[in-house]
Amino acid sequence: MMELSEYTPAVATLIIGSFSLLVLSRLSQRAAEIDGRSLILQLVFWGSGLAVIVALIVALPLEADVRGQILSLIGVVLTAIIALSSTTFVSNAMAGIMLQATRPFKPGDFILVNGVFGRVTRRALVSTRIQTETRDFTNLPNLLLVTHPVTVQHREGTIIQADVSLGYDIHHSLAEHELLKAAASAGLTDPYVLVAELLDHAVVYRAAGFLEDVVNPLTARSQLRQKMLDELHAAGIEIASPNIVAQRQQSGDTQTLPEKVLAKVARNPVQKPETKIFDRAHAAANTEALREEIREIKAEIDTQEEQIKTASDEMRASEALVLESLEQRLTWLESQEKELTK
Known part of the structure; x- marks a missing residue:
């Protein structure tokens, strides 16, 4: 009877510890969609598990030397695990804690990192889950989010833009006028047009505007490109992107220049685009x-x-x-x- 009573503290510790870990596990599952609480509960769960193991060893009726050797062994094992997984689990866990402290983004934000674009659905201790354009889920290691630049779409509105190449025979003011109409027709506010690049075969124009409804950026980009096609085709302007090869019979002294624009063409608004960007x-x-x-x-x-x-x-x-x-x-x-x- 005396021998069984010696194990009572250990049994009580095991029961209480197991119940506590079960409760923490359930709470962690329920809080899986809550960014900060999920990370905290995961840290508490792992710390509590280690504490239960140590408490169980202390509660067992063992000699002091044996207890010390077991605790030393656990310390060596933990050190080996941390050393072997320092480049994976521990690094990602530390990155997760850093992301929790800095909070560069939160669930629901659109992010672009390392060529992957999607909307954040959940942040965990070692990884962050995003839903991509194809509705699939992608888990990104937190270390990747710390070591690579992360572009976070502005929650209060963003700039939607699209490029198009037009020939040198199109006057830039005429191209600007049609592209401004396209951006306005696409529902963008404060539209503007930039001459992005001068290529060998064409001029690259960039039409852009401010999008207040940040929930549908993919639809907004597609609609902007559709309106650009509609306005340019309606104006009889040929699109030169991608590269086109057109053979036209011309005399040797013919120059590829735009016709003079007689009508006054609407230009960019007085407000510079940098003010909004x-x-x-x-x-x-x-x-x-x-x-x-x-x-x-x-x-x-x-x-x-x-x-x-x-x-x-x-x-x-x-x-x-x-x-x-x-x-x-x-x-x-x-x-x-x-x-x-x-």
Whole structure:
């Protein structure tokens, strides 16, 4: 009877530990679709499993030397496992923790990494699952997402663009006019057209615009290309992409130049496309410039306060006015900074 009672702590530890691990496993499965909670529960599950093993060994009625040898063996095994899998599991797990801390994207975002485009459906400890354009699922190792650039589609709208090659006999203003019509017909706001490249056989134009509905980027790109085809064909403009070989009988002194455009053709809007494309970068630059000015004003205030301390009675009043002006300027700048960082 005494011998069985010696195993009671170990049995109790095993039962409680197994029940705890079962509960954590169920919670982890239920939280599989919740990004942050799933990662935390997986870490807790693995840590709890190790803690249960150690607690079970401590609870067993073993001699101190034997218990120490078993714990040492477990430590050696864990060290060997970590060393052997350091380039795979541990690296991906650390990358998963890093992604959880930085949160560059979340479930529902469209991402492009290493040529793979899709929508994030789940993030786990060692991998991230995305659903691709073919509705299939692709599991990306978290280490790949940390070591490679990840393009995340802007949640508040993105730029949709498409390229087309037109011949040198088409005036650029006419091509721009038709492509602007195509972008507007495709439902894009703030459309613009860029001359992307001058090839040997054609000119590459890039039609683009702002898409507010970021849920359907594939449809938006397809619709933009469809409208480009419709507008260019309706205007009688021949598309020269991919490369075409056309033999036309011409005299030796004939030049391939566009006809003069007599009618006034609508050009790009006054607002430059960079204003919309780099809106966050512009905002960050303005905020940084504002903070730099705030630092300079604070330094001037400190200098002015020192001057007031050493100024004569006649000059103290004027120096106090300068200090008051600087403090008002600082208050206004700080209010502007709060508005920009909302």
